[in-house]
Structure formats: C-alpha cells, structure tokens
Amino acid sequence: MLSHPSPRQLSRRRKTNYQMRWTQTLIPTLKETPAEAEIVSHQLLLRAGLLRKLTGGLYTFLPLGLRALRKVERIVREEMDRAGALELLMPALQPPEIWRQSGRYEAARDVLFKVRDRAKKEWVLGPTHEEVVTTLVAGEINSYRQLPRNFYQIQTKFRDEIRPRFGLMRAKEFIMKDAYSFDATDEQAQESYKKMYDAYTRIFERCGLRAIAVEADTGVMGGKFSHEFMAPAETGENEVIYCEGCGYAANAEKAVSRPAGEDLAGTPGPAPEKFPTPGVLTIEDLSRPPHGVPAGRQIKTLVFLADDQPVLVLLRGDDQLNEAKLAGALGTANFRPGEPEEIFRALGAHPGSLGAVGISSLPIHADERLRGAVQMTTGANVDGYHWRQVAVGRDVAVQAFADLRLARAGEACCSCGQPLKARRAIEVGHVFKLGAKYSQVFDAMYLDEAGRRQPCIMGCYGIGVTRTLQAVIEQRHDANGIIWPLSVAPYAVCITPLAAAGAVRETAERLYQELTRAGIEVILDDRNERPGVKFKDSELVGFPIRVAVGEKSLAQGEVEIKERAGALAAVKTEQAVGRVLELCARG
C-alpha cells in the first residue's frame, strides 16, 4: 500500500537536498590509511569516506563522494552549455560493426571490453564515442546550414586498462565528458576548437584546479591542434616540458628543444675506417677508454618493424628516441622494436655493433641533429667492429630527417632560448582536432552552398570527470585532509555542536535551519562524539566552512567560524549566518 506524501512532507524532502545530519548519512571516515592506496588523493578519497573499492579499478561513490562528483559535472555541463554545445546521451553498449567500420576494432582491441548476448552476438562497451556520434550525424545533418554543431555527453566509459591504478586516476570504468564538434570548414573547426579550449580553461578554474594547456602529441594525424590540460602534481603520470620565459608547454612526448652541444655538420674527411671493438656493446662502452668516442660523436642505430617491415632509426648517441615523434615520421603507430633475431636478419649483426653505413635496402630515418654530421663512429654490422670517420650523407644514405629525439629539461627553449623545465602532471582533459577521418568513413557529409558534398570537419574533446575530482584532492589537501573549494565541496558548511544538548545544541539547530533556508548546503554533525573527533573528521572531509558551537564561546554570545585553510574567527551568534553567507558569496 502506497501512502501519499503530504505537501509538507514533500517540502521537507526537497530540503534534504541541501541539508543533512551526520547521523542520517554514511560517512565512514578512517583514522588509518588503507594499505591499498599509494597516493594522497586516493588515500583521502577512502579516508574521508567518499569512495569504496568494489574490486580493482571499480569504485562505489559514497554519498559525500557523489555530491562532489555531481558538483564537477554541473560545472562541466554549465560551461559546455555556455559554449553552445548540445547535451545528448549515447549508448554505452555498442555494436562491433561500427568499430570495424572505423578500423578501430583492431586498433583499440586492447582497451575494448567485449560482451555477448544470449544469441552469442558480440557487443562492445564504449571506451569513447566517435563511431556513435558520427553515425548519428551522418543520418541527421545534411546541409551547411545545420553546421556548426557540437554534441556532448557525460557518461560512463569502459576501458580494459592494462593496469588500473591510483583509485579514480585510471579505472576500468570512469565518467567522462566527451564532446564532438562538426564544422563545414577548417576555419569554423578552429573556432569550435578555440571555444572548447576556452571552456576547458574555465571549467578547471571553477573546480579550483590548477591546470595548464600543453601541446600534445597528435600521433599519426599530424598538425598542431591537440592540447592536453594538465594538472601539475608530483604523482601525475605524465611529464610536461615547459618554459618560464615564453610560456611554451608541451607533453614530453611532443616537446621540442634546442639541445646544447656542438654542431656535428662539417666537411667530410677521409674515408671511413673499420676498427675492432671487441666486447663493446653500448654507447657508454665505446665512450670509455681505450676508444674514448664521446657519445655525441656516435650514431645510435635502432631497428624497428613498422607494419612488419624493418626500418632503421638513427640518433646521436647521447639522445633518446621519442616514439611519438617516430610514429609521426613513419606515418603509422603500428611499429615496435625489432627482436634480436629480426635485427640479425636485417643487418647481419647483433645490437651493439649495428650501423647504417652502406645500407640501401632498408628505409633509414635519422634525427635532424645528424644532418651532415661528420667524424662519426657507428657499428659496422659485424659483431665486434665499428666504423669511424663516418659522414652522414656520404656514407649513410638517410631517406628522411626529422625531429626524433626526446627533449629534456635544461635544454634551450626553441622559441626564446631559456632553459626548459620539466614537471609531472595529471592529464584531466584533451582537445583534439580530428579532421575528416571519421566523417569520411561514416559518410557524415553535408552539401555546401554550391551543392557539393563535403565531409564534416570534426573535433573531439574529453574531460575525465572522475579523474578531475581526484586531481582536485591531489592538489588541495594538507596533513589533516582535503581542502575543498566551495565549488565542488560536498557541503559548504559543517556545523559542529560541541555538546549533545542544551543551548549549544539549540543554537546549532537554529543556525542549521537558517543557513538551509538561505540556500546553503550544510551538514550538521549531530553525533554524540567528543569535540576532537568532530574537528578531525570535519577537517579530513574538508568542508570549506566549519561553524563550531560550544559552551565557552556561547557564553560570550559567540560561535566560531573557521575556513578550512584559514584562521578561527569568533563571531557574534546573531551575525553568524550573515558571515557564512558572505564567505560563500566570496567563493
């Protein structure tokens, strides 16, 4: 039998949106750090009672954690709407056919979760939605008059991560905001890109997160239009190279630099000479006596298999290969280092004695720094022998030069010359110009003014919503717990009565009601706990404002208001609500 709620009950129910008693919810704070959590944000998510693990990479958001998550989502939604994007909701369960159509069924097979229905037909759980949204647009958009459009959703994504870790940082299932822009022209597409870039900047700022946009690797797509939004943090999984002089910032995979060291180019000298180097297997070996060849005067020869074909990659001995740059140079992401026996088949020698002198049967890619280099030493493709006096160009037939080296901190910035710095960061967002790759495959075409069929120019834009939440904690905490910004705090105010009854309790109740009526999200710590426990918990959870009501201050007609990261202030009881409203308004 269902009983119908009275209007009064309904109105009370509405209020439960904004207020809560500690004893009526679930906030399982932990005194000790769970052994499973390595980084501080993960520890605090668990300790503050925001999150619990079901199993590796899968988490339940507890009431407080969910409230914070919803705050982030709301900010994302508001800024996407403001930027003119249209919210929709696409299926997480997807037919594999569209993945085959885009060619990503194979390319993304490592991250795709696959399931079967009762008829044994296979389905995939969406790790991203280019295929779905482009299919949609192919059917619904036909004219340049309908462009530009940008569709977004906030939805659970599934990725079969090789190694889920750090709580929400890398999970099998996570919440992502993904947006996809469709434009008629390149210029329009750049505008759409710019709008998202600006929206992202605002989103992270509103979340209280320091995030910087860095140039990102575009992989085989090429071009300049990819930025990652990076939240600086020691525990970040990415390295950012940046310049304090001009503001240049790039993912280490993409970064360029002007390395120190002499220019190797010169006039070729005498013909190369083969010399025995028994037991020399590394750049370092060769740089030591008796040979004493500086690493910068050696050519490092790497054998890769690109689309199963061997290619040679040459670098200065003191440089490291950047595989992302190599992908761009090769025009494919499908490459891997050769196995020893594959290398032997290609060059007739083992690693340690490899070189490219006189090789014409294999494609040779070389780093820019080797262009015209003379007086170089490199392996002779005979185990235990090297060539010296090698001149690139004369003795080594390089097919293509490109920037292939890893930029390092301390090297000079390409634009202003100042030394570059490096720091670790969490990738919280990514904006990417896709071009017509998917629109062509899925036939997302429109007719332009002249009646010509053209593919939509696409862009895609992702924000890891759950990851952003954790990044906020990673950046904003102290020894006592989380320091939430008002914008994402689960509750703005925690009222902490220091006695279970009497005037203390009555005052606390009154403030609770008045603040709630003023539209403030407030939680009342009505537990019958000692003050120390309540103070510790409120700081662990990190409510931005705490209002303590105790006998001592009440005797002076005062309560104590403390901002989480600020000082304690005694305030006349009758001014407390006004003061809290002020603090909330200030943000």
Added chain:
RNA sequence: CGGAGCGUAGCUCAGCCUGGCUAGAGCACUUGGUUUGGGACCAAGACGUCGCAGGUUCAAAUCCUGUCGCUCCGACCA
C-alpha cells in the same frame, strides 16, 4: 603481458623463517558506566572457513604445488 611484493577480524598489523595446545593486538562495533573545546577511560561482549584448492605430516596460518585477488614498476590513456 613482463618484473617485484602482499593476502590473518570492518581498518592497520603481529604470528609464518624454526609446524604443536582455545589464532592475537590496536582501532572500529555492541551493552553499561564515567567523560565531553582537538581522534577519552573502565567493564563486559560480538566479530576469523588465516584468499581458494590440492599435497606433505600424527599435526599446517606456518612447509610444498597450483590457482585467484590486490598493490607497485614498465607499455596504454580522460
């Protein structure tokens, strides 16, 4: 997938090397009492298939094999 480590109460851990009696501590939980301005105290209590399976043994948390799970390091990404 390769490498390393760990699985004992809700949490943090001891016990294992060197097999043996009823498997322990602190925190948390329940009841009663004393407390109440920075993670209280006393008393009583409840909570364990020692990850799972197999083996060795008179006897296994402890030794062996297998397996599953978790965490960390690498490749992947929001």
